[in-house]
Amino acid sequence: xxxxxxxxxxxxxPGQRVSISCTGSNSNFGAGYDVHWYQQLPGTAPKLLIFxxxxxxxxxxxxxxxxxxxxxASLGITGLQAEDEADYYCQSYDNSLSSFVxxxxxxxxxx
Amino acid sequence: QVQLQESxxxxxxxxxxxxxxxxxxxxxxxxxxxxWSWIRQHPAKGLEWxxxxxxxxxxxxxPSLKSRVTMSLDTSNNQFSLxxxxxxxxxxxxxYCARGRATxxxxxxxxxxxxxxx
Numbered sequence: 230x231x232x233x234x235x236x237x238x239x240x241x242x243p244g245q246r247v248s249i250s251c252t253g254s255n256s257n258f259g260a261g262y263d264v265h266w267y268q269q270l271p272g273t274a275p276k277l278l279i280f281x282x283x284x285x286x287x288x289x290x291x292x293x294x295x296x297x298x299x300x301x302a303s304l305g306i307t308g309l310q311a312e313d314e315a316d317y318y319c320q321s322y323d324n325s326l327s328s329f330v331x332x333x334x335x336x337x338x339x340x
Numbered sequence: 341q342v343q344l345q346e347s348x349x350x351x352x353x354x355x356x357x358x359x360x361x362x363x364x365x366x367x368x369x370x371x372x373x374x375x376w377s378w379i380r381q382h383p384a385k386g387l388e389w390x391x392x393x394x395x396x397x398x399x400x401x402x403p404s405l406k407s408r409v410t411m412s413l414d415t416s417n418n419q420f421s422l423x424x425x426x427x428x429x430x431x432x433x434x435x436y437c438a439r440g441r442a443t444x445x446x447x448x449x450x451x452x453x454x455x456x457x458x
Binding site: 322 | 386388392400436442443445
């Protein structure tokens with residue numbers, strides 16, 4: 230049971246928009262800690278996709294966006310492409326656990 | 341471009357100690373802006389934070405693994421290490437070393453699979 234809750238899977242057709250939710254609590258998002266998102270392509274290491282709630286590292290397409298409000302966060306992917314098929318993880322810090330925490334991951338399928 | 345590479349045995353016997361080393365290239369480990377982490381991923385499962393170490397040597401371990409984890413730093417060789425003691429089959433996972441900045445991870449190693457089996 231992950232501290233941050235994500236849907237196991239989401240899917241969409243090429244070109245569509247999908248959104249992945251990440252639900253936390255008052256000891257992580259609600260305490261003001263940022264959310265970060267990682268993309269893990271099959272057989273590879275995770276890669277930083279969004280940091281500090283809504284910032285994209287250099288090289289990440291602007292089709293990816295992030296937001297956080299209260300105890301929830303979300304990752305949006307617009308103009309869905311076949312290459313976006315991957316697992317996506319949210320991550321934050323939890324002050325009740327004194328530990329960094331990850332969501333359980335969401336598999337994105339392009340139909 | 342910072343690169344990280346894990347090394348160590350791919351097979352460890354139950355009750356023994358898992359030992360991994362991460363070699364960092366393309367950047368200095370002495371900067372106080374970063375910390376050096378270990379994260380693992382059980383087969384077909386999500387990510388689990390093991391802990392991290394600062395350039396000062398200060399460490400933070402996951403509460404669930406704290407009693408069995410030791411991390412160390414060798415900045416002269418641009419390496420940091422993980423020891424996980426008294427392993428069981430439940431410790432079979434892909435282990436990643438990574439660089440942390442603020443509260444996120446900006447660079448990851450490629451990962452190494454460690455299997456615990458007799």
